[in-house]
Amino acid sequence: MGEARRRVAVVGAGVIGLAVAAELGRRGATVTTFDPEPPGSGQSFGRVRAFRVAHPTVIGVDLAVRSLALWRRWEEQWQQPLIRSHGLLLADVERHAWAQSMARAGQPFTLPDRAAAAELCPLVAADRLDPAALIFDPQAGAIDTRATIEWLLAISGDYDWRLVPDHVVRVRPQSATGASVLLADGTEQAFDAVVVAAGAGTEALAAGLGLHLDTLPQQRTWAALRPRLPLAQTAMWMQMLPGHRYGWAQLGSDCLVAMSGDWSSNNPSDTSAGSFAAALAYAAELMPVLDPTTARSQEAQVAPVDVPGGWPFAISTTGAVTLIEGNQLFKFAPLLGRMLAAAVEGRDAVG
Structure with missing residues (x-):
């Protein structure tokens, strides 16, 4: 008789949960994914995410390069583009640290002046930019989130995998060598291993394991606007604003521009309407080519975790339970799928 399949539970059907479920299925495991919301909800919601190689640490750059290679492999298998690479213009960053990390990792970048920035991203009012805080990442691009979720669901369906809409x-x-999950209806199910990739819900599950995650609950708002006039495809834009606030824009093939901003949900004045208004005010100041009358919004509760040591994420293991924590992890999805699957198998997740 053949060796019995490992039974693994994955908590969370966002992009990371689906990526690890697909990878575990590829490796022969029987996978059950639990999430009360539809796949791709929660922190994975929205139309587009930014992929970037540029990071302020060498380890961040190296991990992004490894992830990009796996994204390209996914695209070859799916036979559709998942990342549309038109580059990314970053503003208000500590340019020396970012440039040094890119140079040490051997990755291409440029340090544009205002004129070059205006050419790269004509959406942005270049006269309002600090040229000493600009860096351009030519390998960056826009991740098609919907196509990515669709792809992961398609390949997971090829394996011994099921999705359970339960909390x-x-x-x-x-x-x-084992772990269990307790569901909202009081039933408990046993598995050989459990992976927690529950986004904003990870903190509570970690607390039940005696682990403390240093999270800052936030509300993330996307405002999608159309340009007043047709524009050709441009580079993406990201501005690192104080207090972990940021704005970014990407002109997609459908001429929609998506912006996002983080506002702490601990502040009573930071409401959904207030954050959407702030996003529109930001667009009006920095991107006057956009038409505010076309604006549509989406929002979600997120709980980013600042990981020490320059890493963009951390993988923790307690017995047969593995957790992933970090911030803005969508771009690392294919790499994290492999790393988490390796952790479940008891192998070095970093290798």
């Missing part, structure tokens, strides 16, 4: 309220290691 996991607790995860508990049973031994070094």
Whole structure:
């Protein structure tokens, strides 16, 4: 008789949860994914995400390069583009640190002046930019989030995988070789291993394991606007604003521009309407070519975690339970799928 398949539960059907489910299925595991919301909801919602190689640390750059190679492999298998690479103009960054990390990692970048910035991203009012804080990442691009979720669901369906629309309220290691999940209806199911990739819900599940995650609950708002006049495809734009606020724009093939901003949900004045208004005010100041009357919005609660040591994410293991924590992880999805699957198998997740 053949060796029995490992039974693995994945908590969360966002892009990371689906990526690890697909990878575990490819490796022969029987996978059950739990999420009360439709796949791609929560922190994975929206139309577009930014992929960038540029990071302020060498390890961040190296991980992004590894992830990009896996994104390209996904595209070859799907036979559709998942990342549309037109470059990314970053503003208000500590340019020396970012440029130094890119140079040490051997990755291309440029340090544009205002004229070059205006040519790269004509959406932005270049006269309002600080030329000493600009860096351009030519390998960056816009991730098509919907196509990515569709792809992961398609390949997961090829394996021994099922999606259960239920809420996991607790995860508990049973031994070094097993763990269980407690569902909202009070039933408990046992598995050989559990992976927690529950986005904003990870903190509560980690607390039940005695782990403290240093999260800052936030509300993320996307405002999609159309340009007043037709524009050719341009580079993406990202501005690192104080207090972990940022704005970015990407002109897609349908001429929609998506922007996002983070506002702390701990502040009573930071409401959904207020954050959307702030996004529109930001667009009016920096991107006057956009038409505010065409604006549409989406928002979601997120809980980013600042990971020490320059890493953009951290993988923790307690018995047979593995958790992923970090911030803005969509771009690392194919790499994290492999790393988390390796952690479940007891192998070095970094290798």
